[in-house]
Amino acid sequence: MPGMNGTAMNDARTPPPLKPADFHILLALLEGPRHGYEIMKEVERESAGTVRLEVGTLYRLLARLLEAGWLAEADEDGRRRNYRLTRLGRRTLRSEAERLALVVDRLRLRKLLPQGNI
């Protein structure tokens, strides 16, 4: 099936849906490098308190995202190391956002969500 929807759904290179915590961590770094505690606060704020990361989980996930090549270590100030999005990470975030947007569109069509901006 041609069209944007088809490519997003069927492209074999498209990663599987991101987990909310990973998604929010990537989201938190969109505006620039941040260190651990800033990420923690930003995730909580962005998700309106629905995703809350404690220090163990945060670093476990950071390790995973670093391994996946979506994050990289940025500069260091004092004891705190900053993390930044890589281009791959930005792309992943973008495709996840598109996937979510698609889901939202479909739900709107089925009247589960109201029309217009939410």
Added chain:
Amino acid sequence: MRLLVRALLRLFPAAFRRAFGAGMLATFDDQWRERASLALAWRTIADLIRSACLLWGRLLTCGGLAIRLPPERQGDNVMKTFWHELRLALRQLWKSPAFAVIAVSVLALGVGANTAVFSVVDAVLLRPLPYPEADRLVSVVETHKGVTADEVTLTSDFLDWRAQNHVFTAIAGFTDFTRTLTGIAEPLQLRTVKASADLLTILKVQPFLGRNFLPGEDAKGRDAVAILSYSLWQRSFGGNREVIGRSITLDDRPLTVVGVLPRDFRFPNGTIDLMTPLGKNEEAELKRGNEMTIVRNVIARLKPGVSLAQARAEMEVIESHLPRPFAGVQLSVRVLGLQEWLVGNVRATLLTLLCAVGFLLLMACANVANLLLSRAVSRQREMAVRSALGASRSRIAGQLLVESMVLGALGCAGGLALAFWTRGLLLSLVATSGPGIAALPLDLRVLAFAAVAAAASALVFGIGPALSGAGAPIAASLASDSRSLTGGARRQFWLNGLATAQVAIAIVLLTVGGLMLQSFWKMRYRDLGFQPDRLLMAKLKLSPARYPSGPKQVAFLDQVVEAARNLPGAQDAAIGSLPPGGGHATNGFGIEGRAFTSGRSPAARQCAVSAAYFRVLGIPVLRGRAMAESDAAGATPIALVSETFARRIFPGEDPLGKRIRMTAQEPYLTIVAEVGDVKTAGLAAEPEPVIYFPYRQAGSSGDPAVLVIRTALDPVALGPEVHKRVAQLDPLQPVASVETMEQHLTDSVSRPRLATILLTCFAALGLLLAGVGLYGVMSFLVRWRFREIGIRLAIGAQPGDVIRMVLTRSLRVILAGAVVGIGGALWLNRLMQGLLYGVSPADPLTFGAAVVFLSLVGLAASYIPARQASRIDPMATLRAE
């Protein structure tokens, strides 16, 4: 809290910790600064433990931290997932209560014992002394090689140190004395100390009330002032602030109270009721003539910027230029950190205990791992089902580790309860041997230690089962019925290994305990040089004003001895100036025919005794004649010397008939006998030379006088009677202390006692755990070979054959463990050489007994499953096929 997080980080795989540990700590710091709360603390602890489990799970199953993105959803709500896993784990435990109870109690035992011992180690070795900048405090001691093993300092040398050093801000000496306070409701015997005016300055302590001593008050004649301890002030003066300036009478001497010490102040070496200035005649001391005295302890504070090594170097130089008062005596000086000096002797003991108790925890871990492995058998299908339903291997391993953590947490809680309950007991054991420990606080440090010990154990015992649980092939597990056990051989290898390790550790613990017991027994009952049972000792501090040396004192003491002899239950009584083995060999004496310049004479302990002293204590007269009642004031002055005296002062000569004297002014005493050595103070140390002479000839029994009474039955009952009789003879003369020889010995050999009791307990627990471990392994073996045994029985094997088969199996494990254990024990026990007395660390008897004992217990434990096996109904087994 930060400490706890740092401790919990230890749970993470090392690679992960290296990469992210610092960042995690920094992040937590930020978080804690902004919103510290109990909720955050809980969340963080739970999250850290869970994350560590998940990471380990991944590490173990993927063979590295190579991280891929697992398809499962997790991490969106930490607490929710964790609670879920936790509930699952608790449910699993709830379903098998017997397993849970055994595993948790075994762990509680291990963690509890470790926590208790750690709390002692922490209180004694790790905590700074309760003074400001305590690490700048040092102890300075003089050793007198060739005379005495005791570390005492000549007053003259102390004064020269004070005058010449450039490394200390101040240096202070102090010596403790028992003195009598009169003029209050009833005479009171006090632990007092004579101390330099600088002492409180050095410790940076201000009096709670009044003032410190003035520098001038150190001199003899100007020292009629006293500072009270807070508790004495409360007890005897009702906490009245008017006490400052009041006059009190101490040993018949009037003193003015000038201050009260703070409530929580503790002297470096224990509790003190009252302090007075050092009161030395400094000019006379510096002449190093006949007036020489000693100072028991010297402490100093390093000047800022001066290191211990610098202080040591300078003190050695000063010491090498001081005049030598005695011929043939090597003086040297030691400068040690105050804490090191105070705990020096205890360190080896405590480290041995910590080692032993660590082994105990290892055993507990092995035991629980044992249980988990056998349990994994029955859970194999559960795991296979979960795996088939899509749980990843890492997830299953993680879940198994969470279960281990739950066990660890429960064990930790139980262990803390155990440590809490045994605290009082332990403190009473430690208080008699440790340097001034008032309490064993169960604070955050100890809690953190217990938590880390439990968590580490959980990882140790959880890894094996997690690996084997997560690794089971699905199809095989689902297809097979519950009795055919895949992976049985591998598991059996693990189990055998664990049981062998447990037997090995038990052997180490048993030999350590056995050696300690033997050493203690020898020290206590064999090599003392006298008979310690059924002896009562009462110390009298005679008031110098009313009983000066001479006939009046002798007459009073004769009355006291006579009264004691007539006490109901008393067999015999005697008097001496020192308790057996007490005192110091620091008094010089002269020998007829040998010239010593003034003050340069050999030294020995000097003890004035009554004739019955040797009989009452059971000290043998080796040569010559015993002291008699007739050796009184008018008769030829005599002396008896100890074996060590004879050997050291008259090597190769016969001491009998030789004449010695204490000072140039006194007449010569003829040596009439050589008596046995007495060892009580430091049994491990060489006995010191002693001169005994009749108190009637000396006109004094010295200070204090020690009354020794041999009783027919338990001497404790006689204590109050002694107080009463002495009070009848002279109501103003209090009895300083009454103790049985057992108690006195306990005080001097109490450190071995603490270690002996604890190590024996550990050995017993080790034995118990080894028994339980073997039982577990053999039960598993029997279950594993259930069908095989059934078939064997069906085709004619006798129950006896089955029992023999299981026991042989068990014996093989025991012997393998024994070989490893003996090797380990031979290597490890060298560490405790210094703690042993009269026993070799490789004592074959102890080792043999440990192996035999352990084999018996192990075989007994294996007999239960063996008998079960022999009763398998062959028909039932075959029908089930």
